[in-house]
Amino acid sequence: MATSYEIALAQMTSVNGDISGNLAKMEAIANECKQKFPDVRLLLFPELCITGYILSETLKDVAQAWDGFIFQRMSRLAQKLQLYIAYGYVEKDDEVNLYNSLILIHPSGQCVGNYRKIHLTPLEKAWFTPGSKPILVDTDLGRIGLMICWDLAFPELARYLAVHGAELLLVPCAWESPFHEPFQKFAMARAIDNTVYVAACNQVGRSFPFYFFGLSSIYGPDGNEIAAANMDDQETIIRAMIDENWRQELKQTFYTMMNERRTDVYKGVEWT
Amino acid sequence: MATSYEIALAQMTSVNGDISGNLAKMEAIANECKQKFPDVRLLLFPELCITGYILSETLKDVAQAWDGFIFQRMSRLAQKLQLYIAYGYVEKDDEVNLYNSLILIHPSGQCVGNYRKIHLTPLEKAWFTPGSKPILVDTDLGRIGLMICWDLAFPELARYLAVHGAELLLVPCAWESPFHEPFQKFAMARAIDNTVYVAACNQVGRSFPFYFFGLSSIYGPDGNEIAAANMDDQETIIRAMIDENWRQELKQTFYTMMNERRTDVYKGVEWT
Numbered sequence: 001m002a003t004s005y006e007i008a009l010a011q012m013t014s015v016n017g018d019i020s021g022n023l024a025k026m027e028a029i030a031n032e033c034k035q036k037f038p039d040v041r042l043l044l045f046p047e048l049c050i051t052g053y054i055l056s057e058t059l060k061d062v063a064q065a066w067d068g069f070i071f072q073r074m075s076r077l078a079q080k081l082q083l084y085i086a087y088g089y090v091e092k093d094d095e096v097n098l099y100n101s102l103i104l105i106h107p108s109g110q111c112v113g114n115y116r117k118i119h120l121t122p123l124e125k126a127w128f129t130p131g132s133k134p135i136l137v138d139t140d141l142g143r144i145g146l147m148i149c150w151d152l153a154f155p156e157l158a159r160y161l162a163v164h165g166a167e168l169l170l171v172p173c174a175w176e177s178p179f180h181e182p183f184q185k186f187a188m189a190r191a192i193d194n195t196v197y198v199a200a201c202n203q204v205g206r207s208f209p210f211y212f213f214g215l216s217s218i219y220g221p222d223g224n225e226i227a228a229a230n231m232d233d234q235e236t237i238i239r240a241m242i243d244e245n246w247r248q249e250l251k252q253t254f255y256t257m258m259n260e261r262r263t264d265v266y267k268g269v270e271w272t
Numbered sequence: 273m274a275t276s277y278e279i280a281l282a283q284m285t286s287v288n289g290d291i292s293g294n295l296a297k298m299e300a301i302a303n304e305c306k307q308k309f310p311d312v313r314l315l316l317f318p319e320l321c322i323t324g325y326i327l328s329e330t331l332k333d334v335a336q337a338w339d340g341f342i343f344q345r346m347s348r349l350a351q352k353l354q355l356y357i358a359y360g361y362v363e364k365d366d367e368v369n370l371y372n373s374l375i376l377i378h379p380s381g382q383c384v385g386n387y388r389k390i391h392l393t394p395l396e397k398a399w400f401t402p403g404s405k406p407i408l409v410d411t412d413l414g415r416i417g418l419m420i421c422w423d424l425a426f427p428e429l430a431r432y433l434a435v436h437g438a439e440l441l442l443v444p445c446a447w448e449s450p451f452h453e454p455f456q457k458f459a460m461a462r463a464i465d466n467t468v469y470v471a472a473c474n475q476v477g478r479s480f481p482f483y484f485f486g487l488s489s490i491y492g493p494d495g496n497e498i499a500a501a502n503m504d505d506q507e508t509i510i511r512a513m514i515d516e517n518w519r520q521e522l523k524q525t526f527y528t529m530m531n532e533r534r535t536d537v538y539k540g541v542e543w544t
Contacts, residue, residue, distance in 0.1 A: 118534050118537055119532055119534060120532075121532075122528060122532070130534070132534070132536065132537050133537075134537070134541060150532075153465075153527075153529050154465075154529060154532075154533065154534075155427035155428075155431060155461075155465050156427075156431075156533070156534075156537075156538050157537075159427060159428075160538075160541050179526060181494075181495075181496075182464060182494070182495065182526065182527075185460060185461070185464045185495045186464065186465075188457060188460075188461070189427075189457070189460070189461035189464065189465060192454060192457045192458065192461065193425075193426075193427050193458075193461060222453075222454065223453075223454065223457045224453075254451060254454065255425075255454075256394060257425050257426060260391055260392075260393075260394070260422075260426075261426065261428070262390050262391060262402070262404070262426075262428075264404065265390055265404050265405075265406070265428075265429075266428050266432075269406060269432050
């Protein structure tokens with residue numbers, strides 16, 4: 001297992017409904033990333049980057065099964081570039097339910113994880129079916145937990161993923177202005193609470209009625225920001241090293257919480 | 273019920289083992305607080321402020337039942353000043369178990385809450401028996417949750433208190449250098465995660481082998497710091513307004529998490 005590896009986040013603008021345009025842009029970004037930063041092992045795109053952040057009837061037209069043509073195309077890209085690639089998309093199941101989903105593709109081209117957003121925002125609830133299953137993926141980089149955007153605001157999901165061994169949380173986002181401060185605070189909290197890396201890749205630019213502020217960020221397991229993009233309307237690639245040895249060192253010194261959780265107490269109290 | 277009221281935190285240095293000296297200092301601080309800031313309704317002192325932060329055999333000598341002479345004296349002070357007073361002390365039960373405890377006294381002089389620290393640090397485990405019961409107190413100021421220091425590092429306890437209606441968390445601390453950054457991050461996280469006020473009152477000054485850095489802080493329900501003390505070795509009183517109307521407004525606009533928790537999911541997953 002890799003104890004140290006580089007990841008990249010592609011902060012990008014998606015055009016609503018323009019799947020082929022967005023896919024072409026993602027391919028161009030991935031190619032650029034491979035060329036400029038050949039050591040990157042995993043590339044994360046934002047929430048719903050394939051379709052744009054749409055909350056309308058159009059969703060039904062842009063939804064696909066996880067293994068539809070979008071996956072086929074991204075799978076070929078992952079193989080060609082020998083990269084882990086993760087992206088957000090509108091998923092449709094056999095019963096035509098729609099999900100706000102995140103897929104993780106192995107450099108072999110295989111889908112190794114597909115997560116359906118558990119914590120939908122109030123506006124999203126009108127369109128998406130909520131997921132109900134936390135997803136952990138074992139890779140040759142380590143154990144990776146999958147989350148999406150507003151999931152960051154809930155301590156429970158990240159805690160569950162970390163208790164079950166997640167070392168890095170991938171969190172594609174479409175987080176809108178003026179809420180950049182809570183975005184940063186929630187992402188930081190999930191990192192330090194669980195002594196895990198948090199990679200939050202946000203959309204950037206206007207998508208009426210929203211404006212996505214970018215500020216894609218990677219937090220270390222001590223809650224410190226180790227890489228962050230701008231807020232000035234620009235697409236960009238940010239990168240950071242994930243260092244599992246350092247994370248383990250933190251967990252054995254000051255950040256000993258996982259060994260000190262009072263599960264006897266939590267089991268005994270009513271949460272709801 | 274008060275929808276808006278002022279609280280104060282007494283960042284102080286305690287002398288290890290000098291109960292009468294520490295008590296006299298606390299009385300002086302409380303009197304000063306009442307004189308300078310007559311609108312303050314609740315005054316919080318640090319963790320183990322009565323005895324100093326001791327981890328040695330001395331603990332057995334300085335421990336008391338919750339209603340011992342320390343309580344009697346602080347109870348009279350609360351009545352005289354017509355203040356809620358909260359302070360950390362070493363508690364001894366009938367079986368001579370020792371607890372790292374926090375007591376909350378009503379302006380009538382009655383004890384309205386006594387909390388035994390649930391999350392002991394690795395060093396504390398050798399001396400104290402861990403508590404196992406979250407404590408919520410209904411007051412005419414609102415519902416108050418009690419926590420102590422390292423409890424801040426665990427999302428579960430604050431979540432439990434908030435789910436059960438806590439509006440303000442009182443958190444006396446003896447948090448040592450060089451860990452002021454995680455202190456701030458954890459306190460902030462507990463506030464924004466749960467849309468509650470967090471009042472963290474730290475000791476300041478040397479207590480071999482520790483140095484307590486002060487930096488006592490009050491965070492608003494949006495995770496922003498609304499008052500903070502210095503880190504320059506000084507005793508001080510900081511204050512902030514607790515505004516329940518504003519907190520409710522936040523909970524009904526962006527910070528809607530308490531209504532969106534997926535308790536169906538959390539119930540179904542194994543936490544341990």
